[in-house]
Amino acid sequence: MIEEFNLTDKSESESCLNDNTNIEKFETDEARLFQYPKLFSSKILLELCTSSWSRSSNARNDIQPYLRGCKWSPDGTCCLTVVNNDGVHVTELPKDLYTGSVHPERTIDVLDSVIHIKEAGLIYDFCWYPGMNSHIPESCCWITTRQNAPVQMWDAFDGSLRCSYRGFNAVDEMEPALSVTFNTDGTKIVAGYKKFLRTFDVERPGRDFGEHKINSPASCLATDRNLLAVGSWNTSISLFNMSESGTFKSIGKMHGHSGGVTHIKFTPDGLKLVSGARKDHRLLVWDIRYYRRPLNILSRVVDTNQRIYFDISPCGKYLVTGGTDGVIKVWDIDRIKWTNSVDLTDDLKDNSTYRFPLHSDCCNSISIHPLRPILATGSGQYHFNDPISVLEDVPMDVDDVKPFDNDVSIESDKKYSSNAENSLVFWWIGDIPNIT
Template identity: 75%
Template sequence: MDIDEIVPSDHQENHNGSSNDYEVTYNSNEHNQYEYPKLFNSKTLLELCYSSSPSLKSKGDVQPYLRGCKWSPDGTCCLSVVNNDGVHVTELPRDLYSGSVDSKRKIDVLDPVIHVKESGLIYDFCWYPGMNSTIPESCCWITTRQNAPIQMWDAFDGSLRCSYRGFNAVDEMEPAISVTFNNEGNRIIGGYKNVLRTFDVERPGRDYAEHKINSPASCFATSGNLLAVGSWNTTISLFNVNEMGNYKSIGKMHGHTGGVTHAKFTPDGLKLVSGSRKDHRLLIWDIRYYRTPLNVLSRAVDTNQRVYFDISPCGKYLVSGGTDGLVKVWDANKVNWHSSLDVTDENKYNVTYIFPLHKDCCNSVSIHPCRPILATGSGQYHFKDPLAITSDEKIDEIEKNQDTKECINDIKYSDEAENSLVFWWTGDIDL
């Protein structure tokens, strides 16, 4: 099936109730398969669009920094979670649905078309895997947040569709730590402190099946019947899930030094990539021989915050952000990150490209499902300098004390608060 082009209609109307979002023209040739475009050929990125959260000073101690972004499965919009500001849906401009990009293209400043103001910390979020803008009932996402059940939201008007509630042994509702759909999209899997709960999408409420686990489920990755469950105890558990929703344990993978925060399978389902908090390593696992990591890649993670990475649909490119603001790219054609390298040398330079895109922590990246476009999100919590509330005279006196000055330099207070969602063109550029 060859995708020729994406023909957009009036997108804003669709979020006001129209059922047609865009049309996709296909060539029904079984022998021709869609070839994913080559990325990073020009070794540079062109900024396309920019969307910024409220500034750090506008709300005082409430800091609305970005905490994750994910492209919709059909590629028409990007879902992002903003700390203390809920969920935003930002649409891709229509001129980027097809064709190439000129180097003189003006940067679009985007406003979210949907803003769901959720109170409390959002633990995890996930698009419905069969989301298609031409089918309104398929346009939804789910979230799990502090002191709330798993909730499904409508992607057209931001309304709450339904909730899926899990209860503990004393019949108290408890929030899920992580959440995901299965590949077919007919079940929702919620990860809790000591149990996995499986909900039928068509039966919201408190009807679910349980499978006990030994440690909290901090993140999920799915591929076919396989389910990888990351945990705060630094392990990853592999399960085989049958059609009835029963879990069969395959084994555990050990190698991280911190709690696992993100994991994802490669498109062929044979490799698993995982990352953890305060751990500078991305581990590559072969699920057929999962006892030890197959490869180790390096990135900067100096925080407990979840730092996302992504794998392109073609399986060649692995992209990750970092707390240093850098975006690192591993191209399988130039750096064979799929297989083992000489990881005994810690100084071995095994990254293909490095892009300094953000001044603040780049905590999330998402590769567009069919276009050479990369979405990145930046932001983190910034501690305020206590000297900012003192008078200028007191500051001058403190600066004269060399010992105190060295102490201040050790405490990293940063004014580089960059809370933004940016779309970048990663394909060839027309000069």
């Protein structure tokens, strides 16, 4: 968060600004000065930076600090991560990655958190302020909602708590929001609760809010212009028209998932919506104009109730998702029309353009950089302890019992593993020069 990305080369930009004869041309061509880079052109991902978390030696076995989400800031200077039992971390992007390309022999940076907020309780959701700019300190903030706490806004420079937005129920009890997001222009906060959607004015923290009743808990939210999509644990997705005053008008509902919806996201053009659910191996692509059935069904591996994030590139050409198998899947709209041509006869068919086995553990977090060809991935999940290992430590008569076979699992649904990988990794997904 120390400086903003330059959209053009510094010397070129200064020469245009200083030459009065080129000012008019510079203003005319300003919209095309920055062109989003081509992604996955080398078909090789180069590891740039890494950061990891591990349980302290004196902590209980059920204390496991695994990642539960990562999101790039809107200006691309830093990455916000939520770590289970360890609060929120902010990690800055190294300065040498702001411009230019990378060399295949580049040394991998080990990153430290510049801000660490040790929040107690389970963090349900988090979101950057959409107008965040490192040159404007008052715009550098994010909001979180967690267990037994209101919606809180945090300063991205010093990690201090700026203000809170509190929602109260009918008996005047403060209740936590399950999901939270900003509207497109960042003037209002939309928070999803078990029975209500509540809208807060960003400039008026406290308990003043607008309220709209819903029939099922709002597990995740997504906004685009005047549209609001609300995912629920009852497997449905609701569409609302959101007015400037914060009122909602229902448009319709979409059904298709077999589990509770955990993540939804609009495409950059605002015409399509992608959704994912718990214990559901499908990503559904919807056309919000004809939402009765999905446009396409994409496959990934989701074997747990954990939220598995996906992301869409700012250019709208790439859809990237993780999975509980640690494999990153990429759909390129130029190669595979992932936004249409649904095949209902085989909804588990893998038609992804690229597959990258990047992690040995669950890859639950995906975030594409807003300006650079850099992908942030986060890995980790809760690992259960095998109860059989406890019995193995108890002395037994070898004539009375057979040795346990470590390769045999008593229940196929339960997987016991001590190979945990709790890491945040930045990958280069653009052109790699001088590669052999």
